[in-house]
Amino acid sequence: MSVIEPAELRKALGRFATGVTVITTVDAEGRKYGVTANSYNSVSLDPPLILWSLARTAGSMRAFAACETFAVHILGAHQEDLAKRFAVRGDDKFAGIVTREGLGGAPLFDDCLAHLECRVENRFEGGDHVIFLGRVISFEACDHDPLLFHLGRFARVGADGPARQEPA
Ligand SMILES: Cc1cc2nc3c(=O)[nH]c(=O)nc-3n(C[C@H](O)[C@H](O)[C@H](O)COP(=O)(O)O)c2cc1C
Known part of the structure; x- marks a missing residue:
C-alpha cells in the first residue's frame, strides 16, 4: 500500500x-x-445548498463553529488584495474595509462577482477541517472576471488574463 505524503498530496490537489x-x-x-x-x-x-470547509486550527473556527449565518463572497479578478488580506490570521482584517450588515449580521462586501447569504444547515466532521453546509437565503450577482487559484497562485481568465492577451 502506498504511503500518502501530505506535501505531495497538497501539490496534487x-x-x-x-x-x-x-x-x-x-x-x-x-x-x-x-x-x-x-x-x-x-x-x-x-433546496439551495452550498458547502465549504474550514481548518480546525483557523483563528476564526470558534466563531464559525457557533454562528447561525455566514456570507460567501465570490471574488472578482480585481479583488486579489482582499483575498490576500483574509488569507492571514489577524485581528484587524476588516480595518478600513466598508461592509454592510447581511443576514444575521454577517458582513457583506460590495463589488464581488456574487455574494450568498446563508443559514447554517449542518456541520460535518472532515478530518482536520469542519465542513459547513449552508442554505442560501438570498444572493446578488454581477458581471466581473473571476479571480482564480491554481498551483498555489492567484490566476485570471477573461479580459484581465492570459487567455485573451494579444501576442506581443
Ligand atoms: C486561495 C486560498 C484559499 C484558501 N482556502 C481555504 C479553505 O477553503 N479553508 C481553510 O480553512 N483555509 C483556506 N485558506 C487559508 C485561510 O485563508 C487562512 O488559513 C486564514 O489565515 C484563515 O483565517 P483565520 O485564521 O483568521 O481563520 C485558503 C487560503 C488561500 C490563499
Missing part, C-alpha cells in the same frame, strides 16, 4: 483550479470574522 471566496460571519459580541476559502462549492439548487 493544487492542480485543481478553483475560484476564490471570502466567507464572513459575526459573533455574539458583534465582532466580524472573515476567511479566504477555495473549498467552496455548490451542492443543490432545490
